[in-house]
Amino acid sequence: MSSKRDRTRLSILEAAWKRLSISGDPARLEDIASDAGVTRQSVHLHFRTRGALLVALVEHIDVSLGLFDRLAEIQALEDPVEAFEEALRLVATYQPKVHGVAMALATLAQTDADAREAFDDRMQGRREGIVAMLRRLQRAGRLAPGWSVDKIADILWEAGAPSSFHHLVVERGWSPKEMERWLLHLGRSFLRPRT
Amino acid sequence: MSSKRDRTRLSILEAAWKRLSISGDPARLEDIASDAGVTRQSVHLHFRTRGALLVALVEHIDVSLGLFDRLAEIQALEDPVEAFEEALRLVATYQPKVHGVAMALATLAQTDADAREAFDDRMQGRREGIVAMLRRLQRAGRLAPGWSVDKIADILWEAGAPSSFHHLVVERGWSPKEMERWLLHLGRSFLRPRT
DNA sequence: GTCTTTCTTTACGTCGTGTAAAGTTCATCC
DNA sequence: GGATGAACTTTACACGACGTAAAGAAAGAC
DSSP states (O other): OHHHHHHHHHHHHHHHHHHSSSSTTTOOOHHHHHHHSSSSHHHHHSSSSSHHHHHHHHHHHHHHHHHHHHHOOOOOOOOHHHHHHHHHHHHHHHHHHHHHHHHHHHHTTTTTTTHHHHHHHHHHHHHHHHHHHHHHHHHTTTTTTTSSSHHHHHHHHHHTTTHHHIIOOOOOOOOOOHHHHHHHHHTTTTBOOOO | OHHHHHHHHHHHHHHHHHHHHSOOOOOOHHHHHHOOOOOHHHHHHHHHHHHHHHHHHHHHHHHHHHHHHHHHHHHHOOOOOHHHHHHHHHHHHHHHHHHHHHHHHHHHHHOOOHHHHHHHHHHHHHHHHHHHHHHHHTTOBOOOOOSSSHHHHHHHHTTHHHHIIHHHHHHTTHHHHHHHHHHHHHTTTTTTOOO
16 A cells, blocks of 8 residues: 555645646745645655656656557557657647646756756657657658758757747647647658658 | 946946856856946846846847848848748847847746746747738748648747757757758748749 | 045845754554 | 654755845046
């Protein structure tokens, strides 16, 4: 059975997730703690710093939303084009759920070294996934000429970043569907039609 | 002749500009002040808050780089396609010079209401410029079907935002030239060939 | 050479985060 | 069911960066 420690830890993570999902909420440790029914000091007890809390939260979200299973499914698709497009769709559907947390981590990364490392890790992982997809497409001869795999990866990586999502969905009011359409359009612009 | 007040004000602005142009520099008021040869309190005397300083600095940069003249020149071009492409080029060449300041303002906008207003104003102004260009293209029948002016404006606005520039140029090491190539590629993907 | 603007000096307030230690409660195990 | 230790609370303080306030020194304008 889950120990008291585990339950408290979980309630802090859930409270943080909720707070951070509210656009514009500063989500101070104080706020998160009281939402979780504990004191701020208790939050420090479980996660030493704000950065550590955010990092743990990202991990928690990935697990509880089954991200890695989804990624494995996509990689298992035989058609590289289908896998590529499915990955782009995943970005559009997954991003809304982690967006607040990702933005908080990005903000903290400007001043906190640990947060920066965690954030960069995550961003780099995403980019590597994109590169892998692109290489498969390249081997299958489905990449349009004119742009290198590296440059395309950078572009798609940028387009799927939290800040892009923020600009288009949060600030400009796009629906996730519109975001998906745009990402697919962009991705396909680097493909060449089947010969 | 320039009064002492004006000269001090200018040296603070220039010091802030320099500091903010150094990637990773926190550019505290203290640092800026000592670079300018004055005390931190003096900075507060000229610009009440950090936000006010950044806003004034953006203004200062725009004037000293002759932004508005450049914009007027571009709008005076008769060919809408040429004007459109020239505007995209301007983004790629101008952004590096203001980037540090823009990022600082964007960061502050998360917590400071005045900074947010100023930043949003600037971003909205940029978007309106894009919309005007697109409308000219639309009237000339040079816009490809499938995407509304509004959506294209959002996309180009996002692609030219400080955060995009940061990701591609600062983090991924793109040269301004590569950035320009990408922006032109993206912009042209929404045009239709002359009939 | 005075008068006023401008800048400095000194000092204190605030906000959110992080640290520390003693005290309290309550889950768990025998 | 009572002892034991883990988990949480209480209280208090440090810190960094920004912001505010007021009195005094310097230096520019006339």
